[in-house]
Amino acid sequence: MTENQPGSDDGVPSRRQFLTALGGTAFAAAGYGYGTEPSGSVAVDSVTGSSAHPASGEHIEALTAIATAVYPSAVSITPSFIESRVFGRVEPEPGHFDKLVTAIEAVDDHAKARFGGRITDISAGRRRQVLQSMGVTTVHPTADGTTAEQVRFYLVGDLLYVLFTSPMGGKLLGVDNPPGHPGGREAYKQGPEGGEP
Amino acid sequence: MTAADDRTPTEADVCVVGAGPAGAVTAYSLARRGHDVVVLEAGERLTPADHHRRMEMWLRPNFERDSFWRDDERDRYTTTGDVDARLNETRVKAVGGTSLHWDANTPRLHEEDFEMNTRYGVAQDWPISYADLRPYYVRAEREMGVAGADDNPHGPPRKEPYPLTAFEPSYSDSLFAEACEELGITMASQPKAINSEEYDDRSECVGYGVCNACPSGAKYSAEVHVQKAEAAGARIVDQVQALSVEHDRAGDYVESVVYATPNGRHFRQEADHFVIACGGIETPRVLLLSDSDVYPDGLANSSGAVGRYLMDHPSVTTTGTLEEPTRQSNIGWVSSRSDQFYAHEETGSGSYHLTFSNTAKSTSGGAQSRSPPTSPSRLLDIVSNPTSDTVAELATDPLNEMQLGDALDLPTTSGPPYPLSIRGAGEMLPRPDNRVTLDKSKTDNHGRPVPSIDLSDGAHVQETMEHCLSVQKSILTELGAEITEVETLSGRRMSTHHMGTTRMGTDPAETVVNEECRTHDLANLWIASSSVFTTAGANNPTLTIAALALKTADHIDEKL
Ligand SMILES: Cc1cc2nc3c(=O)[nH]c(=O)nc-3n(C[C@H](O)[C@H](O)[C@H](O)COP(=O)(O)OP(=O)(O)OC[C@H]3O[C@@H](n4cnc5c(N)ncnc54)[C@H](O)[C@@H]3O)c2cc1C
Ligand code: SF4
Numbered sequence: 132m133t134e135n136q137p138g139s140d141d142g143v144p145s146r147r148q149f150l151t152a153l154g155g156t157a158f159a160a161a162g163y164g165y166g167t168e169p170s171g172s173v174a175v176d177s178v179t180g181s182s183a184h185p186a187s188g189e190h191i192e193a194l195t196a197i198a199t200a201v202y203p204s205a206v207s208i209t210p211s212f213i214e215s216r217v218f219g220r221v222e223p224e225p226g227h228f229d230k231l232v233t234a235i236e237a238v239d240d241h242a243k244a245r246f247g248g249r250i251t252d253i254s255a256g257r258r259r260q261v262l263q264s265m266g267v268t269t270v271h272p273t274a275d276g277t278t279a280e281q282v283r284f285y286l287v288g289d290l291l292y293v294l295f296t297s298p299m300g301g302k303l304l305g306v307d308n309p310p311g312h313p314g315g316r317e318a319y320k321q322g323p324e325g326g327e328p
Numbered sequence: 329m330t331a332a333d334d335r336t337p338t339e340a341d342v343c344v345v346g347a348g349p350a351g352a353v354t355a356y357s358l359a360r361r362g363h364d365v366v367v368l369e370a371g372e373r374l375t376p377a378d379h380h381r382r383m384e385m386w387l388r389p390n391f392e393r394d395s396f397w398r399d400d401e402r403d404r405y406t407t408t409g410d411v412d413a414r415l416n417e418t419r420v421k422a423v424g425g426t427s428l429h430w431d432a433n434t435p436r437l438h439e440e441d442f443e444m445n446t447r448y449g450v451a452q453d454w455p456i457s458y459a460d461l462r463p464y465y466v467r468a469e470r471e472m473g474v475a476g477a478d479d480n481p482h483g484p485p486r487k488e489p490y491p492l493t494a495f496e497p498s499y500s501d502s503l504f505a506e507a508c509e510e511l512g513i514t515m516a517s518q519p520k521a522i523n524s525e526e527y528d529d530r531s532e533c534v535g536y537g538v539c540n541a542c543p544s545g546a547k548y549s550a551e552v553h554v555q556k557a558e559a560a561g562a563r564i565v566d567q568v569q570a571l572s573v574e575h576d577r578a579g580d581y582v583e584s585v586v587y588a589t590p591n592g593r594h595f596r597q598e599a600d601h602f603v604i605a606c607g608g609i610e611t612p613r614v615l616l617l618s619d620s621d622v623y624p625d626g627l628a629n630s631s632g633a634v635g636r637y638l639m640d641h642p643s644v645t646t647t648g649t650l651e652e653p654t655r656q657s658n659i660g661w662v663s664s665r666s667d668q669f670y671a672h673e674e675t676g677s678g679s680y681h682l683t684f685s686n687t688a689k690s691t692s693g694g695a696q697s698r699s700p701p702t703s704p705s706r707l708l709d710i711v712s713n714p715t716s717d718t719v720a721e722l723a724t725d726p727l728n729e730m731q732l733g734d735a736l737d738l739p740t741t742s743g744p745p746y747p748l749s750i751r752g753a754g755e756m757l758p759r760p761d762n763r764v765t766l767d768k769s770k771t772d773n774h775g776r777p778v779p780s781i782d783l784s785d786g787a788h789v790q791e792t793m794e795h796c797l798s799v800q801k802s803i804l805t806e807l808g809a810e811i812t813e814v815e816t817l818s819g820r821r822m823s824t825h826h827m828g829t830t831r832m833g834t835d836p837a838e839t840v841v842n843e844e845c846r847t848h849d850l851a852n853l854w855i856a857s858s859s860v861f862t863t864a865g866a867n868n869p870t871l872t873i874a875a876l877a878l879k880t881a882d883h884i885d886e887k888l
Contacts, residue, residue, distance in 0.1 A: 202736065203734045263732075268730050268731070269729050291696045295694075310538050310691050312536070313535055315535045319499065
């Protein structure tokens, strides 16, 4: 009943592409730990093992411009925030950053074609209209969906994720050290006035 | 082919099946004493970077939290009882097992948990006492790196300090403490296998607050003991499923474990001793799948107890709001608990413990998690059979509209009212009809019947958790909170702790393993799992699993 059947070695399923993605990537992990991800731009090097990502300076600027339309006006962000938080994090799935770049280009192309200028050159209000007129605000975020669905999934989704896992987004939520941000172990002990209870 | 890709059998003194905490601790404990150990693990290995991905998947509503390990065909199951088993939300199959998702709370069981029959006339006593397990608890706390303080007047007795100092209480603990003091309820620190300082070459907790998918390694996972076992010479073979356990002609000894590799080849791993450590559901399943002429009802099942007496830890939660800040969700773990109501004398019914929230605010949601335009099943229909109408409906569902800019839909608000909650987890007594069987009508990726889980609450659970709810209410009322949500037992789903399905005892006619966790039926077959728990207590099981694994490894070592 347990014959050693010859198997096709090429048939080995890579069920979770997820895992194979960074199979060979160097990752600074000490001892039995995984290694910690410092917040901010250092993350680019320490976690992904490489600062190479597919976004150009123009992509980062365009994404920063779109972020000003997506985020509440109380949030002020910089291209370096976007670069370190979005493209500096561990890529959640293989190909994610490529799809994000494609989504950024789709929004920029739509702005040029329909709103008479690059996304960086128009006002925040007009940028919102660009997203609305693409249908981004009325579709379900879908990784392999239509252009609008992919913009919602990769671009809007990423922007919201990095916002709410940063102290800046935490302010909107009344959480000093929001989940996803390695902000240490002081905030949870502090009372409302910032001091020890 | 690298060594890690070679999934053919090798010479071994001991074969361990499963690389969660139970299997990994057993493997390490034996390997470090020079024994040849092979561990067969169904799931895959994760890299450090994978843990960062898991964090994003955990936090981001549109990613599936379990996609990093789940294989829909392999992991099929059936649930038939009142309590929905939701099995694939309560386990992980990967190197490290379910400890990749656990919260790492590591209280010991209490003395009375081992003597339920003698003390209260219910269930059965364990064949070992708290005193017997106590030295192994000390070792398990060191192995896992437990942070804690000896400050629990209602906790089990202890002499040796915890290896790491306890985390300090949270701000909201101080709010709860005032109310509890008024009511005469004592709080204590929650012991946990999370580093309050650097320990065992792992970083201290840096406050990511996503402990179910801790990316820093500050939280213990069984990957620690997998790595240590490998360093001590053990061989960990991932992505291999144990299909059956085979015995000699007389049924006295196990001879081999038959397993399948990812490319469908079957192999036979031989060894002198075998340890099944597949968790509380798959462990009885592997035995039931290994039936034979000698054991027609399943291997090591002459008692008929394999799969029976399934217990989980039912829980209830009361949430309320205050007008003053509660400072929630600035850390991922619970810092305080109360064991005031652990003794039956206190409740007039069963045991439970309370934990006080630090994470009552959800920061993932809002515009991040727009609900799908239609129900998931409708969505499937549409996807499999798209028409222009249904596609248009999908694309323009107004419920799915999001606002941008200042109108952005936030996951939670910053101002009042501020949430906080109390959770209670309680004891379920062993009942033969709560059980894991094989569902022969449904098969897994190897064509074998899937586990069927039949779990229902009895009167004991109902009474115990009603008491718990009334205490939660009185604490929140004392605090001046407005109660906003009460999660009762109604419609509850199975907890993440699965116990009792290969119970321990002295009588081979009633129980599956003896006090050494060796099966009564087969002289070289051992079980490392909460499935051996005779009763479940009301405390999280994994420290006890690790303590028993260390004890079992000592017994195996004596035999080798
Ligand atoms: C969200 C969550 C939170 C939790 N929090 C806590 C907590 O705070 N405290 C606590 O004590 N416990 C907690 N638990 C439970 C804890 O994770 C388990 O008790 C513990 O992991 C059990 O260890 P184990 O080694 O017995 O089983 P598991 O960790 O489940 O490992 C079993 C391993 O066996 C493998 N396996 C199964 N079948 C086969 C087969 N046929 N062939 C080969 N390999 C196989 C599986 O792939 C798996 O890797 C939590 C669980 C979850 C899901
Ligand atoms: S709070 Fe600590 S344990 Fe939890 S995820 Fe963060 S680092 Fe890990």
